Amino acid sequence: MPDLLQLTHIRKTFPGVVALDDVSFSISAGEIHTLLGENGAGKSTLMNVLTGFYAPDCGSLQFEGQAVHFSSPRDSLALGIGMVHQHFMLVAAHSVFENILIALQGIPLLFPRQQLRTRIQQTIEEFSLDLELDTPVWKLSIGAQQWIELIKLLMRDCRLLILDEPTAVLTPQETDKLFSVLQRLKQQGKSIIFISHKMREVMEISDRVTILKKGCSITTLEQGDFDQHKLATLMIGSDRIPEWQKSLPFSDEIVLEIENLAVRNDRGLADLDNFSLQLKKGEILGIAGIAGNGQKALAEALTGLVRVDSGRVLAAGVDITRSCARNSYIAGIAHIPEDRKAIGIVPDLTLDENLILKNFRTKRFRHGIFQNRSAIRKNAAEKIDQFAIKAGPQGSPVRLLSGGNIQKVIIARELSEQPAVLVALYPTRGLDIGSAEYVHKVIADGASRGMSTIMISEDLDELYKICDRIAVIFRGRLIGYVDPTNASREQIGLMMSGEVPA
Amino acid sequence: MNLQFRVEKREQGGPLFRILAIIASILIALFVAGFLLLAAGVDPAAAYLEILREALGSSYGISETLVKTTPLIITGLAVSVAFRMQIWNIGAEGQLYMGACAATWVALFSGVQGSLTLPAMFVAAFIAGGLWASVAGLLRARWQVNEVIVTLLMNYIAILLTDYLIFGPWKNPDGFNFPITAQFSQAARFSEYFDSRLHSGFFLALFCALAIYLLMERTIWGFQVKAIGSNPAAARYAGMKTGLAIFLVLTLSGAIAGIAGFSEVAGLQHRLQHGLAPGYGYTAIIIAWLARRSALGVVIVSFLLGVLLVGGDSLQLSWQLPVAFAYAFQGLILFFLLASDFFINFRLRRITEETDG
Numbered sequence: 021m022p023d024l025l026q027l028t029h030i031r032k033t034f035p036g037v038v039a040l041d042d043v044s045f046s047i048s049a050g051e052i053h054t055l056l057g058e059n060g061a062g063k064s065t066l067m068n069v070l071t072g073f074y075a076p077d078c079g080s081l082q083f084e085g086q087a088v089h090f091s092s093p094r095d096s097l098a099l100g101i102g103m104v105h106q107h108f109m110l111v112a113a114h115s116v117f118e119n120i121l122i123a124l125q126g127i128p129l130l131f132p133r134q135q136l137r138t139r140i141q142q143t144i145e146e147f148s149l150d151l152e153l154d155t156p157v158w159k160l161s162i163g164a165q166q167w168i169e170l171i172k173l174l175m176r177d178c179r180l181l182i183l184d185e186p187t188a189v190l191t192p193q194e195t196d197k198l199f200s201v202l203q204r205l206k207q208q209g210k211s212i213i214f215i216s217h218k219m220r221e222v223m224e225i226s227d228r229v230t231i232l233k234k235g236c237s238i239t240t241l242e243q244g245d246f247d248q249h250k251l252a253t254l255m256i257g258s259d260r261i262p263e264w265q266k267s268l269p270f271s272d273e274i275v276l277e278i279e280n281l282a283v284r285n286d287r288g289l290a291d292l293d294n295f296s297l298q299l300k301k302g303e304i305l306g307i308a309g310i311a312g313n314g315q316k317a318l319a320e321a322l323t324g325l326v327r328v329d330s331g332r333v334l335a336a337g338v339d340i341t342r343s344c345a346r347n348s349y350i351a352g353i354a355h356i357p358e359d360r361k362a363i364g365i366v367p368d369l370t371l372d373e374n375l376i377l378k379n380f381r382t383k384r385f386r387h388g389i390f391q392n393r394s395a396i397r398k399n400a401a402e403k404i405d406q407f408a409i410k411a412g413p414q415g416s417p418v419r420l421l422s423g424g425n426i427q428k429v430i431i432a433r434e435l436s437e438q439p440a441v442l443v444a445l446y447p448t449r450g451l452d453i454g455s456a457e458y459v460h461k462v463i464a465d466g467a468s469r470g471m472s473t474i475m476i477s478e479d480l481d482e483l484y485k486i487c488d489r490i491a492v493i494f495r496g497r498l499i500g501y502v503d504p505t506n507a508s509r510e511q512i513g514l515m516m517s518g519e520v521p522a
Numbered sequence: 523m524n525l526q527f528r529v530e531k532r533e534q535g536g537p538l539f540r541i542l543a544i545i546a547s548i549l550i551a552l553f554v555a556g557f558l559l560l561a562a563g564v565d566p567a568a569a570y571l572e573i574l575r576e577a578l579g580s581s582y583g584i585s586e587t588l589v590k591t592t593p594l595i596i597t598g599l600a601v602s603v604a605f606r607m608q609i610w611n612i613g614a615e616g617q618l619y620m621g622a623c624a625a626t627w628v629a630l631f632s633g634v635q636g637s638l639t640l641p642a643m644f645v646a647a648f649i650a651g652g653l654w655a656s657v658a659g660l661l662r663a664r665w666q667v668n669e670v671i672v673t674l675l676m677n678y679i680a681i682l683l684t685d686y687l688i689f690g691p692w693k694n695p696d697g698f699n700f701p702i703t704a705q706f707s708q709a710a711r712f713s714e715y716f717d718s719r720l721h722s723g724f725f726l727a728l729f730c731a732l733a734i735y736l737l738m739e740r741t742i743w744g745f746q747v748k749a750i751g752s753n754p755a756a757a758r759y760a761g762m763k764t765g766l767a768i769f770l771v772l773t774l775s776g777a778i779a780g781i782a783g784f785s786e787v788a789g790l791q792h793r794l795q796h797g798l799a800p801g802y803g804y805t806a807i808i809i810a811w812l813a814r815r816s817a818l819g820v821v822i823v824s825f826l827l828g829v830l831l832v833g834g835d836s837l838q839l840s841w842q843l844p845v846a847f848a849y850a851f852q853g854l855i856l857f858f859l860l861a862s863d864f865f866i867n868f869r870l871r872r873i874t875e876e877t878d879g
Binding site: 362 | 736740741742743745746748749752753755756757758759760761
């Protein structure tokens, strides 16, 4: 099969960093090619080279045998290379139709509205997607928003589609749907670059897998030549995966009890509706559910970030429903937020400063009104060591760290005051295997010290692996608890769509 | 071969690089302003020499420069404190006026006398400026009313209020109907030094700079302000009370600007009069912008602009150039300094076409 796109010896450096060292691989027409690599291996940079955001320092790109140079994303789009980014580029207040319209090229000033609508509708039907053209984007689930991004590319007749961790925000059912769409696209002769960390998916969908490590393409394997174990070994190489053991059986003592909690969002809809939950001491309780069914509201209600409309939260028997975030923290609830960069860190402050963001007022870190700089530095050194954070140069802003390291900074900070309860919202989303395992280890270690964890995740594999119990949430209500040791994925999947078990 | 350039992010240069960029942009501004001078029929080199000679060439010149620098430092600090939290205090001018009014009230009408007078004036100016700005702080913190509009509009109120006082109840009965208050007693005046107009206000300004530096860089409160300024969502999530901090920062900003008013009446005017501050509160915005985060930066930039103010005055005298020239000059320097920011953070690189195979 002829190569659609070929990359040879691509190298891209930024001041002080070699982001891509030596990357070569090729994509054939009608192929699903997976890129696998840890965070910081250079996947994002490589994608930015492919889509014309960055020009490589050296190396060459060949499209259908012709050498090409992209000086802007426009150039790569013109050749039919399109990308679905991890963070969608959608206008939330506009309708689905309007968002797709923005992406289309060469539309006349007085555009043929009906004709375009029909064309888009055809595409939607062709892949039997569940999408209404007139719905405003903010009303849609994350999964549906991803469909819009995909349709945008299809409407532009893209021949090479790049999907950057598309399944990170999808339920198992949505993922299956996406994969069937990708298979159809492949049959139509489109090429797809698929980026994921989830081994199960990589195994299921890939025709070929190229492994990136530290800016180099290590090897490309054909389907049949790889299994999960081999891929993991190649990807991580000599780096050690932290080992951990699931905690001992937890006690029956209830540390946190949620009674009939209701939270309405600013659109007046119920995020949480008569939600009740019991958390036992030393337990890791998973919350499974499709995105947008109240998980975020649950975490925010527990950590005092949203107003609770009715119901109570009892921590060790004390009503903490109305206390503010600070008081909750003192009450011993730590929180790993969903959006790391948006609310987890203060990007312009240093690592040291971010580590004391919550407890900067404690006696240890101050002399009167002045900050105790040596104590702050010492604290940071301890945490860097303890949590294996790869810190940049002293005093540089924390935003320069990689996603995995930023997550470690947040976890180090949240766990530093020995919380009784940890509320973790998608704590491993977007992390590489090594970092994700590390997060699991920290949570499991905490559990063995008696810390209870509410682990909210969309990755069922993750919940199966680490949780003692799994609670399923649907439209803001608790559907039921399951025991991961004897519940099937299908059973949980049904509960996630609202079916109450008999 | 076509010439194409690409904008590339540059590794953060050190402080030396920054200073070089500032010097370079001032030189370019001088160069461009030279054409304006030529158009006015003045030899630019001679004019620049004149500015330097006037502002720095004599002990008198230096003292005058420092006198102009004083209110610029204090108002610059006031604005920069709020900038740290991404709060824009455009009202330093009005807060300065309110500080001056309060200090005048203490000096002339409160009955406080002797060595207590100056401290009482200081406190009164601090509170008055703070209260004036706290209105905007409250509106912003409680109801998200844009502080730019509120602080700006309150300038007009403050200046008109001052006018009312000096045209009305506070007018000097022995002042031949001029709109000025009576002169302050000696107890309400700063000491002067070196037989010039240089007064204690300058040292007060330096002290303020040190205090602000310590407050912002070393205290837990400054830490909060930095955190909220950089990412309010994360700060709220970490349990910081952002609304309260916004209110306090604007109040503090106004209080500092109030000190500038105190310093001007106690050190220079010795009475309250119209045109107390010829736009110091607005120049302060430029200063805070250029100095970015640093209190030391505010001092340095204020001094540079002080040189320009004093030197610019002399151009009016020597060559009968209009006062607008000094402002045009200020504007050019600001323009090129802001442009230099771009080159500090980015570089242009020529795209070289590789021809292969």
